[in-house]
Amino acid sequence: MSEGYSPLLEQLIKTLQCLPGVGAKSAQRMAFFLLDKDRDGALQLSQSLKDASQLVVNCERCRMLTEDTYCGFCTSNRRDATKLCVVETPADVIAIEQSGAYSGNYFVLMGHLSPIDGIGPKELGLDLLEEQLKQREISEVVLATSVTVEGDATANIVASMAQRAGAHATRIAYGIPVGGELEFIDGGTLSRALVGRREMDAELPNKDISHIQSTKHEK
Structure with a gap:
């Protein structure tokens, strides 16, 4: 990635590529959309991911x-x-x-x-x-x-x-x-x-x- 990119933007694009089926181009489009068009949505997404990662576990009986x-x-x-x-x-x-x-x-x-x-x-x-x-x-x-x-x-x-x-x-x-x-x-x-x-x-x-x-x- 060009040295002109924001390091945080570069990190966001790389992080989005952890999603299934999301390559570099798709991740870049997602990142630009969230930052250009929907900052509130980006913050909501961030909070939802944080909450789910910390609080969602496997059911002790069925593993759902x-x-x-x-x-x-x-x-x-x-x-x-x-x-x-x-x-x-x-x-x-x-x-x-x-x-x-x-x-x-x-x-x-x-x-x-x-x-x-x-x-x-x-x-x-x-x-x-x-x-x-x-x-x-x-x-x-x-x-x-x-x-x-x-x-x-x-x-x-x-x-x-x-x-x-x-x-x-x-x-x-x-x-x-x-x-x-x-x-x-x-x-x-x-x-x-x-x-x-x-x-x-x-x-x-x-x-x-x-x-x-x-x-x-x-x-």
Whole structure:
């Protein structure tokens, strides 16, 4: 960047590039807009980011984002507590809620199994999930991970856990394209996928997950 740039402006542009899909040009346009056209909006954005970063945590039961110990889904008495939908991200929860086709509880993995990236069962909270499957009266686990190799592998592991706990494991599939991520699927398609979910038999139903380790730092 030219030496004529304000160091603070340069820092702002670089910081905005941490957002997904935002490159240098897009970040520059955002920065100029906020400073030229909407200073009040910039201050509001700054305060909202600060508040969310400091106060939003993971729900201790389902790992959804919340400001409280337990999120609104987990504390609601209007949810079907016998059903548990396992998703990869908080955005997936919002997408499913907007479809209007599901009224049970959730468990957010915050990713999918990817040992090469250092993401194993521990990082996905599978120990917490397994504990809940044993302690709660859950009859169906709805596997709503992405339709990718990693998403399918994750779904298979969770299905094994569900079956060992005596719960049915079902997988959404109808209408979701291979490689599809739930947050980008339209509500109608996602609704049909949930209604048309199918029973899933894990390939390794009796396999312990403790052998799966992240390998990011291994040589």
